[in-house]
Amino acid sequence: MSGAIDRPAARDPVLRVMPQPGDINLNGNIFGGWILSQMDTAGGIAARRIANGPVATVAIDKMEFLEPLFLQDLVSIYVEIERVGRTSITTRVEVVASREGGLDVPVTSGIFTFVALDDNKRPRLIQRG
Numbered sequence: 001m002s003g004a005i006d007r008p009a010a011r012d013p014v015l016r017v018m019p020q021p022g023d024i025n026l027n028g029n030i031f032g033g034w035i036l037s038q039m040d041t042a043g044g045i046a047a048r049r050i051a052n053g054p055v056a057t058v059a060i061d062k063m064e065f066l067e068p069l070f071l072q073d074l075v076s077i078y079v080e081i082e083r084v085g086r087t088s089i090t091t092r093v094e095v096v097a098s099r100e101g102g103l104d105v106p107v108t109s110g111i112f113t114f115v116a117l118d119d120n121k122r123p124r125l126i127q128r129g
Helices: 032-051
Strands: 015-017 055-065 074-084 088-099 103-116
Touching: 015 032, 032 055, 032 074, 032 088, 032 103, 074 103
Parallel strands: none
Antiparallel strands: 015 074, 055 103, 074 088, 088 103
8 A cells, every 4th residue: 555654653642542333434434434533532642741730622624535444443642732822822733543464554635723721621832841
């Protein structure tokens, strides 16, 4: 497969999951909403670490589905922090499917933006350093 990549040795996934039979759409592939949910979860985990507290998703940009995801795939979700603002954190979230024979295939990616929340669920400043 031309989209195959080497396993990323220098980074660990934020989340690693396997889809279940209930996650299949009518075409026999994994439902795109399931993938999006996993990406949002992984991005939220990374953003929460930076914010040192709760965050909420405020935007998803540039979603791009490159390949289908299949039931037997092991899904690894990688997150890179793109930007930390006063109250928001922008992340790049990438999904890689590990397939039989050790083949890793990029499936989708997107830019997710989170806002740090205070105790009243309102935006709060992100303390740095």
